[in-house]
Amino acid sequence: MDREVLIEQVSKRIKLIRVEFGYTQNRMAAILGVSKKTLVQIEKERTQANWTTVVAVCALFKESDIMRSMLGDAPLEIIETVAHEQIDLPKRKTIGGKMWWTTAEEKGQYKLQQNVISQHFRIIDEHGYRWYSSFNKEEALFRYSQLTTKD
Known part of the structure; x- marks a missing residue:
């Protein structure tokens, strides 16, 4: 989007x-x-x-x-992601992606999820805090690998 x-x-x-x-x-x-x-x-x-x-x-x-x-459940996140092209600001609380999200990968304390409506990607931790958001899958996977390598 x-x-x-x-x-x-x-x-x-x-x-x-x-x-x-x-x-x-x-x-x-x-x-x-x-x-x-x-x-x-x-x-x-x-x-x-x-x-x-x-x-x-x-x-x-x-x-x-x-x-x-x-x-979906995150119109402001979508607006932010579109406006900034990506969000790489850790620790913004989400409701955990129970609706409107599919989990693409899960490793350690992090999940890489994709929004079923907007198709953008985000990384959340085990407590539901958003660490990253982007429409670019490759960038999201790269950031995900950076975070999960730290674990």
Whole structure:
């Protein structure tokens, strides 16, 4: 998944998210910091949301059923990974990957997992803390081998 794909997917679902929360177009536009005219254009698929609006939707509506069906349990992690191309900051607590994740490898205290929706990879430890996240499989495998060699 890249920035353009994420923008397209979120743009197509903004109306569904708005309806899920019971917001009017005026209220949703105010929450997202866009004009009602812009929101209407996005909802009618005449234009796509910009990156800032997509980030706002993912952050402010991360608990949305629509958002979770699209991005799984970690919409903010996906946004971070897309924005930075990878995350290599140890110790961010996850819920352990019980849903939306498949374990590709497990060695010692670390698991290499892949998100079934976004297809990005992450490395978590035995306590569910995220150590790394990337869409690049080779980079994820390299970082995984670095971490598991320390054990």
